[in-house]
Amino acid sequence: MAEPAKSSLKVFRFDPDRDREPHFDTFEVPQREGLTVLEALFDILETQDGSLAFRYACRGAVCGSCAMYINGAYRLACQTQVAAFSSGELTVGPMPHFPVIKDLAVDMTEFFRKYERIMPFLVAQSAPPEKERVQTPEAREAIDEMVDCILCGCCYSSCPTVWTDKEYLGPAALTKAYRFLADSRDEAAGERLSIVAGGDGIWRCHTIFNCAEACPKRINPTWSIQQLKRKSALRRLSSWLIRSST
Amino acid sequence: MIYHQAIVVGGGMAGLRVAIEAGAQVDTALISLVHPVRSHSGAAQGGINASLGNAEGGKDDNWESHAFDTVKGSDYLADQNAAEILTKEAPERIFELEHWGVPFSRTEEGKIAQRPFGGAGFPRTCYAADKTGHVIMHTLFEQAVKRKIKVCPEWMALALVVEDGACRGVIALELITGRVEAFKAEAVILATGGAGRIYGHSTNGMIVTGSGMAIAYQAGMPLKDMEFIQFHPTSLYGTNILVTEGARGEGGYIVNNRGERFMQRYAPQAMELAPRDIVARAIQTEIEEGRGFEDAYVHLDLRHLGRERILERLPGIRDICMDFAGVDPIEKPIPIQPGQHYTMGGIDCNEAGETELRGLFAAGECACVTAHGANRLGGNSLLETVVFGKRAGEKAAQFVRGKEGAQAGDGAVLEALEKVRGKIAGLMEAEGGENHSAIRAQMKEMMTEKVGIFREEKAMTQALGRIKELQERYRRAQLTYKGNKFNLDLARCLELEGMLEVAEVIVSGAIARRESRGSHYRLDYRERDDENWLKHTIARRTPQGPQLSYRDVVITRWKPEARKY
Ligand SMILES: Cc1cc2nc3c(=O)[nH]c(=O)nc-3n(C[C@H](O)[C@H](O)[C@H](O)COP(=O)(O)OP(=O)(O)OC[C@H]3O[C@@H](n4cnc5c(N)ncnc54)[C@H](O)[C@@H]3O)c2cc1C
Numbered sequence A: 001m002a003e004p005a006k007s008s009l010k011v012f013r014f015d016p017d018r019d020r021e022p023h024f025d026t027f028e029v030p031q032r033e034g035l036t037v038l039e040a041l042f043d044i045l046e047t048q049d050g051s052l053a054f055r056y057a058c059r060g061a062v063c064g065s066c067a068m069y070i071n072g073a074y075r076l077a078c079q080t081q082v083a084a085f086s087s088g089e090l091t092v093g094p095m096p097h098f099p100v101i102k103d104l105a106v107d108m109t110e111f112f113r114k115y116e117r118i119m120p121f122l123v124a125q126s127a128p129p130e131k132e133r134v135q136t137p138e139a140r141e142a143i144d145e146m147v148d149c150i151l152c153g154c155c156y157s158s159c160p161t162v163w164t165d166k167e168y169l170g171p172a173a174l175t176k177a178y179r180f181l182a183d184s185r186d187e188a189a190g191e192r193l194s195i196v197a198g199g200d201g202i203w204r205c206h207t208i209f210n211c212a213e214a215c216p217k218r219i220n221p222t223w224s225i226q227q228l229k230r231k232s233a234l235r236r237l238s239s240w241l242i243r244s245s246t
Numbered sequence B: 001m002i003y004h005q006a007i008v009v010g011g012g013m014a015g016l017r018v019a020i021e022a023g024a025q026v027d028t029a030l031i032s033l034v035h036p037v038r039s040h041s042g043a044a045q046g047g048i049n050a051s052l053g054n055a056e057g058g059k060d061d062n063w064e065s066h067a068f069d070t071v072k073g074s075d076y077l078a079d080q081n082a083a084e085i086l087t088k089e090a091p092e093r094i095f096e097l098e099h100w101g102v103p104f105s106r107t108e109e110g111k112i113a114q115r116p117f118g119g120a121g122f123p124r125t126c127y128a129a130d131k132t133g134h135v136i137m138h139t140l141f142e143q144a145v146k147r148k149i150k151v152c153p154e155w156m157a158l159a160l161v162v163e164d165g166a167c168r169g170v171i172a173l174e175l176i177t178g179r180v181e182a183f184k185a186e187a188v189i190l191a192t193g194g195a196g197r198i199y200g201h202s203t204n205g206m207i208v209t210g211s212g213m214a215i216a217y218q219a220g221m222p223l224k225d226m227e228f229i230q231f232h233p234t235s236l237y238g239t240n241i242l243v244t245e246g247a248r249g250e251g252g253y254i255v256n257n258r259g260e261r262f263m264q265r266y267a268p269q270a271m272e273l274a275p276r277d278i279v280a281r282a283i284q285t286e287i288e289e290g291r292g293f294e295d296a297y298v299h300l301d302l303r304h305l306g307r308e309r310i311l312e313r314l315p316g317i318r319d320i321c322m323d324f325a326g327v328d329p330i331e332k333p334i335p336i337q338p339g340q341h342y343t344m345g346g347i348d349c350n351e352a353g354e355t356e357l358r359g360l361f362a363a364g365e366c367a368c369v370t371a372h373g374a375n376r377l378g379g380n381s382l383l384e385t386v387v388f389g390k391r392a393g394e395k396a397a398q399f400v401r402g403k404e405g406a407q408a409g410d411g412a413v414l415e416a417l418e419k420v421r422g423k424i425a426g427l428m429e430a431e432g433g434e435n436h437s438a439i440r441a442q443m444k445e446m447m448t449e450k451v452g453i454f455r456e457e458k459a460m461t462q463a464l465g466r467i468k469e470l471q472e473r474y475r476r477a478q479l480t481y482k483g484n485k486f487n488l489d490l491a492r493c494l495e496l497e498g499m500l501e502v503a504e505v506i507v508s509g510a511i512a513r514r515e516s517r518g519s520h521y522r523l524d525y526r527e528r529d530d531e532n533w534l535k536h537t538i539a540r541r542t543p544q545g546p547q548l549s550y551r552d553v554v555i556t557r558w559k560p561e562a563r564k565y
């Protein structure tokens, strides 16, 4: 019987506690139709090298566990077909600019800390009605894109401002902030705007669109950030107008 | 040792809802194998049921009708008091989710949108496009953040601590460091999800392995009705990623290789929207009788819905089809086959989440209350996570407050900790030469083949024998990686032990139940047999394997009758 065709994966390896610096290991994985990068990593884990570390959960591109840097682009390993790269090797690395825990698994503590800073929850001052709060389909549509975010970290990893400015909130947290600001039910616009317009927020964004390109869910954080900038500018203007008219 | 009054194990919708409730009253921490937002609840697509009557054609809906549909759908194995609670409390829980910020899709008047779902008399499934689980789970996590609930992500619970008939805590492994720690608590609430990955061809995420059921079982708790495994009719051929029932709710057709909408031969009234077990068996029959494609799948055709409706209502499904099957449903039919989907059974508990063991509670898919009986209706399990999650959290907090001041000593906790540490050290050193991944693969394939949609005594008896063999081989499992940090080899090996035990319970219950009911379909006993089998299976662990006993079903107002759609 002929050997099945193999795909070659060059995988980033690093254990900061043991290795002085990272290196790549190359593995051969049997090719088959539909094989995803995540499945290929499992093949390696189960049959070749049990020390490989990576994250996984849903295998269906909804949980955000398996974001990686694959052949020079941000991708979800479970959503990426090995066959999509017919020519030569596939290089699989962790998301850059996150501290590596081991191999492909990175430390997302800071990412989630910043998420928590923007008050990532609906704030309604008024008492809830007996039934649902009314929201028109149009108002609901306004948050459609932002609610898709799976907190995978791709945008954050790709953002040059995050690389250089440790406290910058970053595209994911800001997108989340806009998700609430744009929600017709939310009543904390002022407080939220003052967080995102503070020193670590929106005015640090240079509108470079790296984040939009990186997002596997086709979300455009830059756009959300621009909306936040607009709202924040308007708010400043109107409070200035109110002050100068009294 | 870490101490909290209440420890919730699991960060999916059930675990988060429990933590929100318990956390309001007592010191609560949540530990979870994955970060909560990675939990499998986030993959739920279609929606969550409540008789709100918001949809056109849903005006006459009420909770009694929802309860009846649930009971009928369960093939009368649901405890009717549980089905009543589930459905009666549904609207309140849904409005609460909405108030917390869940971005439900909306009707023209701005109310929560509802769609028809299988086995339901009215359109009562509330949805957010086809991303309902994702948005609810994120909202619940947001509420947990707001309430500053302590979350310990990437801790894998391995064993419960039991002393004097009470649960004293849980022993867990921190994946990132390899540290094994004891979490001492007055109350432990398990919310670890289903056991789908014991099967091949499963719609479940890869982390859905029944580990909470296994640790409860190993601690002496009975598992209930485990033979009832739901197979979803429409999973994507190849990866078995789910294609929501919502696709049929929106009007999708299922067709065989002759272009025939064959459901007219199986359920002429309900057609594609008959309950899952019926549609799954119909599809499997078509495939086995040669009317499928490549002897493996049939088509789910959405093309007649039109581009706009597909983009508006089923955008996630379209992405999944394109990414994972290379098919755009706007232009081509989707190749689908049945796949394992839901674990109706689970840890035996009552409507307050209480188990036999004082201080141990369960909620969500790992629990069996039982409101789903032999077949769960679509949209009822997300509902279960919030209705019974709230109740379990409430009861656990009440329990903790009731025993304030009466803290037990640390002896049993430390002993359990040493035992687990010893077990891991043993595994690290073992040199039996067996590859546990190979054992896992064989178990999955065998469960699908022999204990799947169609069952019979002979194949299942073989399956039971094979499981014993696999368990024997498991004792010689050898790890290839002995490091502490992020050791997936170790984690997956530990997980497999419980999977094999849960598999054994499923098969044993299935062999014993000589009738067909809901998802449990026996080729050798094709009829439902209320006289002998209108009862729950209770499986207890003994050194020789599961010991089965039975318990009556609670019937309040609906006499069992034939289930026709
Ligand atoms: C693809 C798919 C679509 C679905 N769609 C719908 C739908 O539209 N409507 C509906 O009603 N139902 C649906 N269901 C069913 C529903 O999603 C689940 O039943 C429900 O989400 C289960 O929630 P849970 O909180 O009990 O478990 P999960 O969400 O699975 O969470 C389990 C949690 O336990 C943790 N955990 C597991 N083991 C351990 C351990 N040993 N130690 C520590 N933590 C552990 C995990 O990390 C996770 O956080 C769907 C199911 C699938 C698979």
Ligand code: SF4
Pocket: A158, A159, A160, A161, A162, A170, A171, A204, A205, A206, A207, A208, A209, A210, A211, A212, A221, A222, A225
């Ligand atoms: S647009 Fe802003 S947030 Fe996005 S990558 Fe550029 S600087 Fe970062």
Ligand code: SF4
Pocket: A148, A149, A150, A151, A152, A153, A154, A155, A156, A171, A172, A175, A214, A215, A216, A217, A218, A219, A221
């Ligand atoms: S915006 Fe996109 S890239 Fe950023 S975290 Fe969310 S899903 Fe990931």
Ligand code: FES
Pocket: A055, A056, A057, A058, A059, A060, A061, A062, A063, A064, A065, A066, A067, A076, A077, A078, A079
């Ligand atoms: S495993 Fe969930 S996004 Fe890839």
